[in-house]
Amino acid sequence: MSNKSPFLIIMVLIFLGMIVGPVGAADPSGETTLAENPSAPLDFIWVLMCGFLVMFMQPGFAMLESGFTRAKNAANIMMKNLMDFSIGALSYWAIGFAIMYGTMEGLNWLMGWSGFFLMGDAYDVVTIQSWFFQMVFAATAATIVSGCVAERCKFSTYILISIVVTAFIYPLYGHWIWGGGWLSQMGALDFAGSGVVHALGGWIGLAGALVLGPRFGKYKKDGTPNAIPGHSITMATLGVFILWFGWFGFNCGSTLVGTDLRISVIAANTTLAAAAGLVVAMLITWKWHGKPDVGMAGNGAIAGLVGITAGCAWVTPLSSVIIGAVAGVLVVLGVWFLDWVLHIDDPVGAVSVHGICGAWGLLALGIFADGTYGGVSGLLYGDSGFFLVQALSVVVNFAWAFGLGVLVFWILRKTIGIRVSPEEELEGLDISEHGMSAYPNYVVTEPFVEVE
Known part of the structure; x- marks a missing residue:
């Protein structure tokens, strides 16, 4: 496949949308919605504004990933994040939303199959509002993969990976939980x-890092990992703050209405979990290394945010602090385990932050939900069945995402290739992939590392 292939795929999708979009369109005026629901304007403003906040998380991811990686790859990181959002929007518009929230006679427990390209009955203000809010979530899932495969993945291949994630892998599991599928039917x-x-x-990022292999110079001959410092802790820390801010749209906006007063609880729980995760991660690194590590503290905050996201509307503030604190422990241990035991190179710690702490978030909901909001109770409040369902969801989530991730990366490796050459990697992906440097006025040098 040539480098032009991803571009041609995108053009075909846009062309098909232009042809079929106007056909069979429903009345998009929204008058019926206003008559039936006078609070609809408030709900629309709330959900769309929160969607804008989630979109703002994209520059947060770009800052975080770029800061944690080397200067010679900064432009490549920025380009991948730009394309994640753009490709994600187009793929989710064309295919993903229909699979995630469409209907399919007799098989709706498995997947949806209606509303492709937002055409037909999907062409109304309510559905399009839902599409926009869910689209920014889909783009976020794809962006997480970017950090795991940073500094050695081909840009052209990464575009195809982003399409597969937002058009198929994410929407299908999303249908099982949020679209009325079989996991949601189980509770x-x-x-x-x-x-x-x-x-x-x-987990998709873990698959990518595993199939790609570590960066050149990451491990010594005896398997001991070399530290490869990022080029800007300032940029990474700014990314953490941007993500933390955008997360209020992520969590609070998931009420989907502006009149749900749980918004205050969600905002408080989100803040407390992030703060607890940051403090705990900082204290652990301070104890281990004698100095508080800024980068790991930032990842601790993101870990706390990930951990509380599943249960932010259904747990108490005290439980949020506990959930965030456990996430702070898990992210530090996860980074150590992948680096020193499994020898899997994750440049930004995304597997630990998002994979491990995301799984913890699902389990934590099954433990700490207290029944106050939404009528759902966890293990500590007498409902062991709900906890078991959440544990099943964790297993299914890992099997689906990691399994499909390995398959997709393996197929691409065997066909078009997924990794740049050693010479291109040493030179930096900014030059080899984009013909430019993010910092043209500075000389970039590499520290000596022992390699095989």
Whole structure:
């Protein structure tokens, strides 16, 4: 497949949308909605504004990933994040939304199959509002993969991976939880996406990092990992703050209405979990290394946010602190385990932050939900059955995302290739993939590392 193939695929999708979009369109005026629901304008404003906040998480991811990686790859990281959102929007518009929220006679427990290209009955203000809010979630799941495969993945191949994630892998599991599929019918819950978005993206990223292999110079001959510092802790920390801010749209907006007063509880729980995750991760690294690690503290905050996302509307503030604190422990241990035991190179720690802590978020909901909001109770409040359903959701989430991730990366490796050459990797992907440097006025040098 040539480098032009992803571009041609995108053009075909747009052309098909232009042809079939106007056909069979429903009345998009929204007058019936207003008559039946006078609060609809408030709900629309709330959901769309929260969607804008989630979209703002994209520059947060770009800052975080770029800061945690080397200067010679900064432009490549930025380009991948730009394309994740753009490709994600187009793929989710064309295919993903129909699979996730469409209907399919007799098989709706498995997948949806209506509303492709937002055509037909999907062409109305309510559905399009839903599409927009869910689209920014889909793009977020794809962006998580970017950090796991940073500094050695071909850009052209990554575009195809982003399409597969947003058009198929994410929407199908999302249908099982949020679209009326079989897991939701069993009682599995995930309020804002610890599993649907974060764990799924993290496990696909794990598959990518495993199939790609480590960066050149990451491990010594005896398997000991070399530290490969990122080029800007300032940029990474700014990314953490942007993500934290955008997360209020992620979690609070998942009420889907502006009149749900749980918004205050969700905002408080989101903040407390992130703060607890940051403090705990900082304290652990301070104890281990004698110095508080800024990067790991930032990842601790994101880990806390990921952990609370599934249960933010159904747990108490105290439980949120506990959930965030456990996530802070898990992210540090996860980074250590992948690096030192499994020898899987994850440049930004995304597998630990999103995969491990996303799975923890699903389990934590099954433990700490207290029945106050939404009538759902966890293991600590007498409902062991709900906890078992959440545990099943964790297993299904990992098997689906990691299994499909390995398959997709393996197929691409065997066909068009997924990794740049050693010479291109050493030179940096900015030059080899984009013909430019993010910092043309600076000389970039590489520290000596022992390699095989």
